[in-house]
């Protein structure tokens with residue numbers, strides 16, 4: 765038996781459980797000892813990931829195929845640094861408030877890096893480190909947040925089906941259909957039913 769091949773996506777996307785400290789959000793915040801999460805485990809939470817050729821994102825056939833298959837007709841680029849993002853401080857603060865969206869959040873990092881934190885089944889934070897070449901899809905209804913890392917810069921492609929809606933619904937927004945649908949799809953019916961009861 766040989767050593768299993770390393771998942772090539774893990775060169776550009778890594779995930780781990782976070783510690784409980786509320787120190788600088790831009791630090792890695794590994795648990796001690798470190799506890800990594802595989803990208804297959806992330807997929808069980810509905811978080812999908814790809815590794816793509818970020819140097820050629822404008823002409824990349826693999827990206828084109830993902831967009832066609834998933835209906836991502838809209839595309840723009842967000843550059844997160846004080847010089848390029850209007851209302852930088854306010855946006856950085858808002859991105860790090862725990863929230864959900866009623867649509868998928870699709871981000872493809874073409875330069876720099878950053879952390880997307882997502883909640884697992886037990887409501888623990890998993891930190892997903894997205895670097896150049898990593899594309900992730902957060903499903904509608906998942907609680908999450910975003911922060912820059914110590915590099916203080918990310919340039920990301922944002923994709924969307926149709927006209928984009930970026931509205932964040934800060935936690936708690938458990939009564940939204942997108943949240944209930946998420947719980948039903950990825951946490952099993954019981955969790956979805958519980959959320960319905962809690963909102964009643």
Ligand SMILES: CSCCC(=O)/C(O)=C/O
Pocket residue numbers: 842844859869871878908909910918920
């Ligand atoms: C790197 S994209 C900025 C973060 C964002 O758009 C968002 O909605 C975070 O949850």
Ligand SMILES: [Fe+2]
Pocket residue numbers: 863864865869908909932
């Ligand atoms: Fe978001």
